[in-house]
Amino acid sequence: MRLEWPSLRARHVWSRDLEVFRKFFISSILPFFAEPLLYILALGYGLGFFVGSIGDVPYPAFLAPGILSYSAMFAASSECTYSTFVRMHFQKTFDAVLSTPVNIEDIVLGEILWGATKSVISGVCIFAVIYALGLVRPESAVIIVPTVALVGVMFASLGMFFTSIVPTIDSFNYYFTLVISPMFLLSGVFFPLSGSNLPDFVPVIAWFMPLTHAVNVIRPAALGQYSAGFAGDILWMAVFTLVFYVISTVLMRRRLIQ
Amino acid sequence: MAIVEGTDLVKDYDGLRAVDHVSFAIDRTECFGFLGPNGAGKTTVMKMIYCRTPVTHGDVRVGGISVRMEPRQVKDMIGVATQDDTLDRDLTVFENLMVYSRYFDTPRAVARQRIGDLLARFDLTGKRDTNVDDLSGGMRRKLIVARALINDPSILILDEPTTGLDPQARRQIWDMVIRLKTEGKTIILTTHYMDEAQELCDRIAVMFSGRILECGTPEDMISRVVGAHVCEIYARDETAVREIRKNISGNMEQVGNRLYVYGDNPEELAMKCDHVRSEYRVVRRTSLEDVFLKLTGGKEIK
Ligand SMILES: Nc1ncnc2c1ncn2[C@@H]1O[C@H](COP(=O)(O)OP(=O)(O)OP(=O)(O)O)[C@@H](O)[C@H]1O
Ligand SMILES: [Mg+2]
16 A cells, blocks of 8 residues: 655535535534533533632633634544544545545545634634633733644644544544543543542553643643743643554555555 | 557456456547457446556556556546446436536536537436436436536447437437547446447457457458357257267357357368258357357356
């Protein structure tokens, strides 16, 4: 098998997805707001009333950047699993594309960038809302938005990896129940990992979860606590992204080019 | 001069040999047809030409460029109407063509112009903003052919372009193919309709089990393989056919309960078959259909 380099034509794959997104704008944009906002309102303010604050941070301000990170993960993940699979398998979209000069590497890159774009759209929407609620410092956008883009590419690549190996669309249930959900709960979105009375191995496991590193950067940034430690998390995510990007490209070629 | 040239092509899908040492040379402005029963390997040959599937052995050169070396350049020259429906169901007719034109890096203004022309040519102007899911089967096939022309290709690959079309729409596609040929395009076609192949193809190759059995112009194939006339004999059952076969000699082929006896001279044929007991018997001119039956009739697909 011979891999090729992706080219600028990847942008056409991205534009196609954008075009469909724009057509169904209202129904496409709704999930970005509705669910994360519910979490922030119900848990941040509802549960937060009883929790009070974590350290010296009021609970809504603690939770909001966590939820923002989660939504970035979720947007790219669902896009590059269920949606990509539908295009690839049921709608035969990629079959049509592959008889043009666009190659499979372009498709994978275009789809991943589109998944990441959805993360950014989602992240920016939520940022705007929590800014209005006074839960985030405005200048932190300079760090948060690029980080969300990286988080998007990361989970898009991971999702693409699963898309390249699943036999049926139902198999994604495993991915979401066994990978995404534990990450949602154990990456520091809802509570700090250190200092809780969970077993000691939980923070160790959490270190291997990509979402942990996203939260490690996004939460302190939102609270104005900028640090050089971000570099380590960013590097971790960059390496993880690169590994899964390459693997998913190889496996997609193997799956679609027979 | 050959614009598409396949040499000793082989395609293996894990364990299964779909194409088995096939060679062909297709000339510029020619309409070349691949015929053959289901599973013969026609689609697979085409997929190797337009670089959708890698060749296992051998090579195809398109305009002198090897599909092994420069697949992108090859794809740029080719327009493909696939056998499967691969239209984008999330988009309208216009959007389908527009999105597809971008895959070829066609400038937007050029694309708009071409889309207008294509919609008019294929009688789809009224459906411009209809979602492709709401088109009839025939309109969808026409759109697939129109889409294949969006990059103004010099080579057009049509994999069963008229399957599922009504007689009217089929002729529309035929007229289109003939016109494209006079415009200087090379057309590579598969079809299960022999009248279509005879009407459109300058040369045909009959495939079976991954191999090309015969290749030539339709007239040439007819006279070489079956001769000018055939006596078609229909008997009630297997034993009756076998009985008839015992009493006739010469070039013939049995397909089910039908026996085809070939010959150039119709009077001679009629006399030869005069004495057999059958349900139904007729002497007629041969067509490509007889060539097809003769070449692929009695054989089992592996
Ligand atoms: N992706 C694939 N993986 C495995 N086997 C395949 C694949 N595509 C085709 N084949 C096999 O290769 C052989 C040739 O198939 P092909 O599609 O080329 O036939 P065809 O002549 O186009 O038939 P039809 O007239 O039905 O379209 C068949 O036995 C088919 O099952
Ligand atoms: Mg076929």
